[in-house]
Amino acid sequence: MSMNGSTATLLISCPDQQGLVAKFANFIYDNGGNIIHADQHTDFEAGLFLTRIEWQLNGFKLSRDMMASSFASVAKPLQAVWEIHFSDTIPRLALFVTKQDHCLLDLLWRWQAKEIRADIPLIISNHEKLKAIAKQFDIDFYHFNLTKENKNRQEARQLELLREHRINLVILAKYMQILTPEFINHFPHIINIHHSFLPAFAGAKPYHRAHERGVKIIGATAHYVTADLDEGPIIEQDVVRVSHRDTIPDLIRKGKDLERVVLARAVRLHLQHRVLVYGNRTVVFA
Amino acid sequence: MSMNGSTATLLISCPDQQGLVAKFANFIYDNGGNIIHADQHTDFEAGLFLTRIEWQLNGFKLSRDMMASSFASVAKPLQAVWEIHFSDTIPRLALFVTKQDHCLLDLLWRWQAKEIRADIPLIISNHEKLKAIAKQFDIDFYHFNLTKENKNRQEARQLELLREHRINLVILAKYMQILTPEFINHFPHIINIHHSFLPAFAGAKPYHRAHERGVKIIGATAHYVTADLDEGPIIEQDVVRVSHRDTIPDLIRKGKDLERVVLARAVRLHLQHRVLVYGNRTVVFA
Amino acid sequence: MSMNGSTATLLISCPDQQGLVAKFANFIYDNGGNIIHADQHTDFEAGLFLTRIEWQLNGFKLSRDMMASSFASVAKPLQAVWEIHFSDTIPRLALFVTKQDHCLLDLLWRWQAKEIRADIPLIISNHEKLKAIAKQFDIDFYHFNLTKENKNRQEARQLELLREHRINLVILAKYMQILTPEFINHFPHIINIHHSFLPAFAGAKPYHRAHERGVKIIGATAHYVTADLDEGPIIEQDVVRVSHRDTIPDLIRKGKDLERVVLARAVRLHLQHRVLVYGNRTVVFA
Amino acid sequence: MSMNGSTATLLISCPDQQGLVAKFANFIYDNGGNIIHADQHTDFEAGLFLTRIEWQLNGFKLSRDMMASSFASVAKPLQAVWEIHFSDTIPRLALFVTKQDHCLLDLLWRWQAKEIRADIPLIISNHEKLKAIAKQFDIDFYHFNLTKENKNRQEARQLELLREHRINLVILAKYMQILTPEFINHFPHIINIHHSFLPAFAGAKPYHRAHERGVKIIGATAHYVTADLDEGPIIEQDVVRVSHRDTIPDLIRKGKDLERVVLARAVRLHLQHRVLVYGNRTVVFA
Structure with a gap:
C-alpha cells in the first residue's frame, strides 16, 4: 500500500440506520478498492449519517463511468444523497x-x-x-x-x-x-x-x-x-x-x-x- | 530597589496635552517615590490620555491621608479624573x-x-x-x-x-x-x-x-x-x-x-x- | 437510533491491507450492532492501519463473553493487535x-x-x-x-x-x-x-x-x-x-x-x- | 494633539533607581515635546530599568543634531545605554x-x-x-x-x-x-x-x-x-x-x-x- 496514485472520494448523507459503514465499505472492498481515509458523523438529533470515504483507484475493478451507476444501486434503498470525486480531476x-x-x-x-x-x-x-x-x-x-x-x-x-x-x-x-x-x-x-x-x-x-x-x-x-x-x-x-x-x-x-x-x-x-x-x-x- | 513592600497605584484619565507624563512622574519623584510600573494610552480620536502609575510607598514622604489632597492639586488644572489605591488594602x-x-x-x-x-x-x-x-x-x-x-x-x-x-x-x-x-x-x-x-x-x-x-x-x-x-x-x-x-x-x-x-x-x-x-x-x- | 445505552469500543492496530474497514464493519453489522463512531488512520510509512469503532450493544447478538473470542477469529489472520472496552465498565x-x-x-x-x-x-x-x-x-x-x-x-x-x-x-x-x-x-x-x-x-x-x-x-x-x-x-x-x-x-x-x-x-x-x-x-x- | 507628523523614539536601559521616569519625561517636556507612547519595564532581579519613549517632533525645541548630545548629559550620570530613532528615517x-x-x-x-x-x-x-x-x-x-x-x-x-x-x-x-x-x-x-x-x-x-x-x-x-x-x-x-x-x-x-x-x-x-x-x-x- 502506498499513498500514490489517483483516488476516488464519496461524500454521502443519508438517514441513520444499521449497517451503513459496512455497506459502503463493502462496495469499495468488493470492487477491489483500498480505503485510505474514512470518516463519519452521526447527528442523532437529525437522525442523519454523514460520511467521507476515499480509496485508491489503482486496482479498482469498476471504470469511472460504471462507478456512479453501480453505487447508485447501493445508495438508492438507503435514500442516500451523494457525490463522487476523482483526485485527478483538476477543479x-x-x-x-x-x-x-x-x-x-x-x-x-x-x-x-x-x-x-x-x-x-x-x-x-x-x-x-x-x-x-x-x-x-x-x-x-x-x-x-x-x-x-x-x-x-x-x-x-x-x-x-x-x-x-x-x-x-x-x-x-x-x-x-x-x-x-x-x-x-x-x-x-x-x-x-x-x-x-x-x-x-x-x-x-x-x-x-x-x-x-x-x-x-x-x-x-x-x-x-x-x-x-x-x-x-x-x-x-x-x-x-x-x-x-x-x-x-x-x-x-x-x-x-x-x-x-x-x-x-x-x-x-x-x-x-x-x-x-x-x-x-x-x-x-x- | 526590590519588589517588596506596599505600593500605591494611580489610575488617571484626562484630556490629552503636553507634559502629562512628566507632571505625574514628578509628583511621585518629588515626594520620594519609586515608580515600579507606569503604562499609558492615548486615544487620539477622543483626545484622551489614560495612565496607570504604581510606586513603592516605602520612603514616600506623603502620608496616605495627604496623598489625595496633594495629588488633587496636580489633577485639577488638568481636568483629570482619578483614583488612588493601596496594595495593602484588602478588597x-x-x-x-x-x-x-x-x-x-x-x-x-x-x-x-x-x-x-x-x-x-x-x-x-x-x-x-x-x-x-x-x-x-x-x-x-x-x-x-x-x-x-x-x-x-x-x-x-x-x-x-x-x-x-x-x-x-x-x-x-x-x-x-x-x-x-x-x-x-x-x-x-x-x-x-x-x-x-x-x-x-x-x-x-x-x-x-x-x-x-x-x-x-x-x-x-x-x-x-x-x-x-x-x-x-x-x-x-x-x-x-x-x-x-x-x-x-x-x-x-x-x-x-x-x-x-x-x-x-x-x-x-x-x-x-x-x-x-x-x-x-x-x-x-x- | 438514539445515543442512549451502553456501547462497545474496539481499538485495533494491524498491518495495512485491503478490506480492513469492510471486515471490521461487517463483524459489527453481521452481529446486529449499530456503529455510532468509526475513525481510522493509515500510517503509510509504517504500513500500519489503526482504527477505533464504537457501536451500541442494544440488540447486539453476541454476549460480552463471546465478543472477544468471536472477534479474535477476525483479528488473527490480519495480525491485528486489539482491545475491547464497554462504556458501562467504570474505570x-x-x-x-x-x-x-x-x-x-x-x-x-x-x-x-x-x-x-x-x-x-x-x-x-x-x-x-x-x-x-x-x-x-x-x-x-x-x-x-x-x-x-x-x-x-x-x-x-x-x-x-x-x-x-x-x-x-x-x-x-x-x-x-x-x-x-x-x-x-x-x-x-x-x-x-x-x-x-x-x-x-x-x-x-x-x-x-x-x-x-x-x-x-x-x-x-x-x-x-x-x-x-x-x-x-x-x-x-x-x-x-x-x-x-x-x-x-x-x-x-x-x-x-x-x-x-x-x-x-x-x-x-x-x-x-x-x-x-x-x-x-x-x-x-x- | 494629533497622531500625525514625525516622532523620535528613545530606547533606554539603565540601573534601576528613583526618579528615572520623571527625569526622562522632563527631558521631553522641558524641550516642548509631546509624548505619545511611553512604556517601561523593571527587571528587579537584574536591577535594570528599560524604557521606550516616543514623542512628536513637531514643536520640539532641540534640533536632531542637538538631541543626542543633550540627552547624553541626562543619560551619563544614570549610566544609561540608549539609542534614538526618528520615524521619518527610512530603514x-x-x-x-x-x-x-x-x-x-x-x-x-x-x-x-x-x-x-x-x-x-x-x-x-x-x-x-x-x-x-x-x-x-x-x-x-x-x-x-x-x-x-x-x-x-x-x-x-x-x-x-x-x-x-x-x-x-x-x-x-x-x-x-x-x-x-x-x-x-x-x-x-x-x-x-x-x-x-x-x-x-x-x-x-x-x-x-x-x-x-x-x-x-x-x-x-x-x-x-x-x-x-x-x-x-x-x-x-x-x-x-x-x-x-x-x-x-x-x-x-x-x-x-x-x-x-x-x-x-x-x-x-x-x-x-x-x-x-x-x-x-x-x-x-x-
Missing part, C-alpha cells in the same frame, strides 16, 4: 475581487506553490485595480462596472463566463459586492471570506464596529454563500488577540493576516472534498 | 451564584491559593444548591427567593448586605438573574461572565445558538455590568475550537473551562487596578 | 500527588461534575499535605515517605495497593517523584502532566528555564509515562502567551491553568478509549 | 534567502502594502532560484555560490555590499546557511526565522523531528542572530495545532503560514523600535 476556479489584494495574492501564491491544485482561468472584478496581478499570473481579467441598474445584466454575463470556462467554484476573495439571489441560485458553489468572527459583526465595517465595541479578540470567517448575507454555512474561522492599543488600521492589518489564512484553509478543505453541508451547518472531515 | 468581594459551581469553585480555589488577594465575606444566591460550598469555605451564604413581585425588595436587601459587609466588588459567577438598573445604579462595581464570545450570542442559551449556527470556535467574555444586558465594557475574552463532533453538552463543558479562566483573569486584572473604563470600552494595563 | 483511577493541589482539585471537581466517569478509590502521596482534600472527597489517602533507600520497597507496596484496588489508570497529578522502570513495567497505564511544551524544557524547573530563555509562549504536556523521563507518547498539549512582564511566579500561575486543562483533556480522551499508542506516538481519535 | 533592509519563497514574498507584499516602511535595495542568496522575484519587485539580486572553502571570502563580499548599500537590518528569510561568528560580529543586526517553537527542535529538520516526536502543536520563532545557533534573543513566537493526520509535508505547509506571520511581526516590531535586548532576552514594548 476550475474563478476569483472575484474588488480592490484589496491580500487574499488574491495569497491564493495565487498557494496555487503557484501547488498548495492549491486547480486551474484558475479567470479573475472577475468590479474595479480595474488588480488587473496587473492577473496579468502577472497570466490569468484572464474581466472588469465589470456595476451599478444598481446594470447589476442583473452584468451578473448574467458573469454567469455566462463561469459556464464558458466550466468553473466549479467561485471564491469571493474580498469581493465588496452582494451577489443577487438569482446569481447564487444559478451558481451555488461560492466561498466567501468575511472579516469578522461571525455571527458577531455581520454586515458592513466589522473592524470599525469591533473597535467601537472594545472586543479583545477579532476573527475571520470563511463560509458558503447563500441568499442570506453572512448567514451561510461556516467552513472555517480563526481569531487573533487585540488590545486597546490597536487602532482601526491595526485591526484591519491583523485581520488581513487572518482572512488570508482562513480563506485558504476553507478553499483547500473544499477542494479536497472534506466539507459536507447539511442544514445551515458543515461537517468538516479534516 | 472585599461578594459572589453571586445560582446553581452552577464551576466559576464559584474556581474563584474560591484561587482565593485559597492566594492568586486572588481579597476578603470574601458572603455568597448570595437565588438557589440553595451551592450552600454547602459556602460552608466548606466558611463563608456566609444568603439565599434570596426571587419572584417578579419581590425582586425590587429582595435587591434592596442585597444592597443592604453589600453595604453592611463593606463590599467593593460584586462578581456574578454564573448568576442567572438580570439585575435591575436600580441595583446597578446603587452598586456599579460588578463583573459578569457571559458564556459567549460577545457580541456574538448575547442573551440566553448562547451554546445552543452557537451549535445551531455551526460556528467553529466558541468563547467567553468577562465584562462590567451596565444597564444594557451583555453590553457593558469588555475586560477579557478567550476562545476554544469546536467541531461538528461537539454536541451541545460538549460546548457547555468546553465553555465552562473558558468561563473559569476568563472570569478569573478579569477579576485579577480589576483587583490589581489594571482596568480603566472609558466610554463603553476598557484599557487593560496588563 | 478505577489512582491519583498520585505531592504538594500542589491544582491538578488534584481540578480532577476531583470534574469527577464530581461527572465530566470524568470513574471510581477513584485512592490517592497516593509522598507528602501529607493534601490529605485533607482526600478526606473531603471521601477518598483513601496513603502517605509514602520516600528515600533513596526505601524507594523500591515503597513502590512495591504502592503496586500492591493498585492491585488490591483493581486500578486501571494511574494519574500523576503533579507527583514530583520519578517512578522506577520496574514500577512502570509492572503498571504501564500511567498519565503524567509535564509543566512545559515538550520537548522544550524536559526535566526539572521548566518555568525557570523558560523565563531564562525568554520564550514568548509557554505550554504544558500530558503524556503516557515510559522509562525515559518526559519522553513518553504525547496525548495532549496546549500553550499560553507570556511576555517580559511575566515573572517566574507569573509563569507558574499561568502554567497551572494550562496543566489543569491539558491533564483533564488527556484523562478524558484516555477514558473514552480515544487514544492509540504506536511507536512513541499517539493517534487521538477525538 | 534599509537586505533580505537573505535560499530557495523557499514564502517568507520573501510575504515580506515584499507587506512592503508594497506599506505595512513595512523600509527601503529594500538588495536580496542576497546562495541560489539562483528566487532571482525572478527580485526582478519583479525591481530589487538587486546577488547570488553567492558558497562552499566550505570560499565562505569567509564570500561573506566578506556580502559585508561589503551591506556597507555600500548602508543596510540597517539583515533579515534571514529562510536562508539555509549558518553565518560565521565573524559575519555576525561585523553586522550584528540580523533577524532570523526558525521553523520550530524554540528551544524545541533547534537545529536542522525541525518538522521531521516534531513528526517523529508526535507533538500536538508546532511553532515558529523569530529571533536575533547570535554566534550560538538558534540561541539568540527571541522576538516573537506562534504556534498551530497538528494531529496524527498531519504528514511531514502537512507540518511544513502549516509551518510556512506560521513562519510568514511570525517573521513579519518581528520585523515590524524591530522597525518600530519596540524591541530592547538585554542579556539573551528581549523586552517587546508592543
Whole structure:
C-alpha cells in the first residue's frame, strides 16, 4: 500500500440506520478498492449519517463511468444523497475581487506553490485595480462596472463566463459586492471570506464596529454563500488577540493576516472534498 | 530597589496635552517615590490620555491621608479624573451564584491559593444548591427567593448586605438573574461572565445558538455590568475550537473551562487596578 | 437510533491491507450492532492501519463473553493487535500527588461534575499535605515517605495497593517523584502532566528555564509515562502567551491553568478509549 | 494633539533607581515635546530599568543634531545605554534567502502594502532560484555560490555590499546557511526565522523531528542572530495545532503560514523600535 496514485472520494448523507459503514465499505472492498481515509458523523438529533470515504483507484475493478451507476444501486434503498470525486480531476476556479489584494495574492501564491491544485482561468472584478496581478499570473481579467441598474445584466454575463470556462467554484476573495439571489441560485458553489468572527459583526465595517465595541479578540470567517448575507454555512474561522492599543488600521492589518489564512484553509478543505453541508451547518472531515 | 513592600497605584484619565507624563512622574519623584510600573494610552480620536502609575510607598514622604489632597492639586488644572489605591488594602468581594459551581469553585480555589488577594465575606444566591460550598469555605451564604413581585425588595436587601459587609466588588459567577438598573445604579462595581464570545450570542442559551449556527470556535467574555444586558465594557475574552463532533453538552463543558479562566483573569486584572473604563470600552494595563 | 445505552469500543492496530474497514464493519453489522463512531488512520510509512469503532450493544447478538473470542477469529489472520472496552465498565483511577493541589482539585471537581466517569478509590502521596482534600472527597489517602533507600520497597507496596484496588489508570497529578522502570513495567497505564511544551524544557524547573530563555509562549504536556523521563507518547498539549512582564511566579500561575486543562483533556480522551499508542506516538481519535 | 507628523523614539536601559521616569519625561517636556507612547519595564532581579519613549517632533525645541548630545548629559550620570530613532528615517533592509519563497514574498507584499516602511535595495542568496522575484519587485539580486572553502571570502563580499548599500537590518528569510561568528560580529543586526517553537527542535529538520516526536502543536520563532545557533534573543513566537493526520509535508505547509506571520511581526516590531535586548532576552514594548 502506498499513498500514490489517483483516488476516488464519496461524500454521502443519508438517514441513520444499521449497517451503513459496512455497506459502503463493502462496495469499495468488493470492487477491489483500498480505503485510505474514512470518516463519519452521526447527528442523532437529525437522525442523519454523514460520511467521507476515499480509496485508491489503482486496482479498482469498476471504470469511472460504471462507478456512479453501480453505487447508485447501493445508495438508492438507503435514500442516500451523494457525490463522487476523482483526485485527478483538476477543479476550475474563478476569483472575484474588488480592490484589496491580500487574499488574491495569497491564493495565487498557494496555487503557484501547488498548495492549491486547480486551474484558475479567470479573475472577475468590479474595479480595474488588480488587473496587473492577473496579468502577472497570466490569468484572464474581466472588469465589470456595476451599478444598481446594470447589476442583473452584468451578473448574467458573469454567469455566462463561469459556464464558458466550466468553473466549479467561485471564491469571493474580498469581493465588496452582494451577489443577487438569482446569481447564487444559478451558481451555488461560492466561498466567501468575511472579516469578522461571525455571527458577531455581520454586515458592513466589522473592524470599525469591533473597535467601537472594545472586543479583545477579532476573527475571520470563511463560509458558503447563500441568499442570506453572512448567514451561510461556516467552513472555517480563526481569531487573533487585540488590545486597546490597536487602532482601526491595526485591526484591519491583523485581520488581513487572518482572512488570508482562513480563506485558504476553507478553499483547500473544499477542494479536497472534506466539507459536507447539511442544514445551515458543515461537517468538516479534516 | 526590590519588589517588596506596599505600593500605591494611580489610575488617571484626562484630556490629552503636553507634559502629562512628566507632571505625574514628578509628583511621585518629588515626594520620594519609586515608580515600579507606569503604562499609558492615548486615544487620539477622543483626545484622551489614560495612565496607570504604581510606586513603592516605602520612603514616600506623603502620608496616605495627604496623598489625595496633594495629588488633587496636580489633577485639577488638568481636568483629570482619578483614583488612588493601596496594595495593602484588602478588597472585599461578594459572589453571586445560582446553581452552577464551576466559576464559584474556581474563584474560591484561587482565593485559597492566594492568586486572588481579597476578603470574601458572603455568597448570595437565588438557589440553595451551592450552600454547602459556602460552608466548606466558611463563608456566609444568603439565599434570596426571587419572584417578579419581590425582586425590587429582595435587591434592596442585597444592597443592604453589600453595604453592611463593606463590599467593593460584586462578581456574578454564573448568576442567572438580570439585575435591575436600580441595583446597578446603587452598586456599579460588578463583573459578569457571559458564556459567549460577545457580541456574538448575547442573551440566553448562547451554546445552543452557537451549535445551531455551526460556528467553529466558541468563547467567553468577562465584562462590567451596565444597564444594557451583555453590553457593558469588555475586560477579557478567550476562545476554544469546536467541531461538528461537539454536541451541545460538549460546548457547555468546553465553555465552562473558558468561563473559569476568563472570569478569573478579569477579576485579577480589576483587583490589581489594571482596568480603566472609558466610554463603553476598557484599557487593560496588563 | 438514539445515543442512549451502553456501547462497545474496539481499538485495533494491524498491518495495512485491503478490506480492513469492510471486515471490521461487517463483524459489527453481521452481529446486529449499530456503529455510532468509526475513525481510522493509515500510517503509510509504517504500513500500519489503526482504527477505533464504537457501536451500541442494544440488540447486539453476541454476549460480552463471546465478543472477544468471536472477534479474535477476525483479528488473527490480519495480525491485528486489539482491545475491547464497554462504556458501562467504570474505570478505577489512582491519583498520585505531592504538594500542589491544582491538578488534584481540578480532577476531583470534574469527577464530581461527572465530566470524568470513574471510581477513584485512592490517592497516593509522598507528602501529607493534601490529605485533607482526600478526606473531603471521601477518598483513601496513603502517605509514602520516600528515600533513596526505601524507594523500591515503597513502590512495591504502592503496586500492591493498585492491585488490591483493581486500578486501571494511574494519574500523576503533579507527583514530583520519578517512578522506577520496574514500577512502570509492572503498571504501564500511567498519565503524567509535564509543566512545559515538550520537548522544550524536559526535566526539572521548566518555568525557570523558560523565563531564562525568554520564550514568548509557554505550554504544558500530558503524556503516557515510559522509562525515559518526559519522553513518553504525547496525548495532549496546549500553550499560553507570556511576555517580559511575566515573572517566574507569573509563569507558574499561568502554567497551572494550562496543566489543569491539558491533564483533564488527556484523562478524558484516555477514558473514552480515544487514544492509540504506536511507536512513541499517539493517534487521538477525538 | 494629533497622531500625525514625525516622532523620535528613545530606547533606554539603565540601573534601576528613583526618579528615572520623571527625569526622562522632563527631558521631553522641558524641550516642548509631546509624548505619545511611553512604556517601561523593571527587571528587579537584574536591577535594570528599560524604557521606550516616543514623542512628536513637531514643536520640539532641540534640533536632531542637538538631541543626542543633550540627552547624553541626562543619560551619563544614570549610566544609561540608549539609542534614538526618528520615524521619518527610512530603514534599509537586505533580505537573505535560499530557495523557499514564502517568507520573501510575504515580506515584499507587506512592503508594497506599506505595512513595512523600509527601503529594500538588495536580496542576497546562495541560489539562483528566487532571482525572478527580485526582478519583479525591481530589487538587486546577488547570488553567492558558497562552499566550505570560499565562505569567509564570500561573506566578506556580502559585508561589503551591506556597507555600500548602508543596510540597517539583515533579515534571514529562510536562508539555509549558518553565518560565521565573524559575519555576525561585523553586522550584528540580523533577524532570523526558525521553523520550530524554540528551544524545541533547534537545529536542522525541525518538522521531521516534531513528526517523529508526535507533538500536538508546532511553532515558529523569530529571533536575533547570535554566534550560538538558534540561541539568540527571541522576538516573537506562534504556534498551530497538528494531529496524527498531519504528514511531514502537512507540518511544513502549516509551518510556512506560521513562519510568514511570525517573521513579519518581528520585523515590524524591530522597525518600530519596540524591541530592547538585554542579556539573551528581549523586552517587546508592543
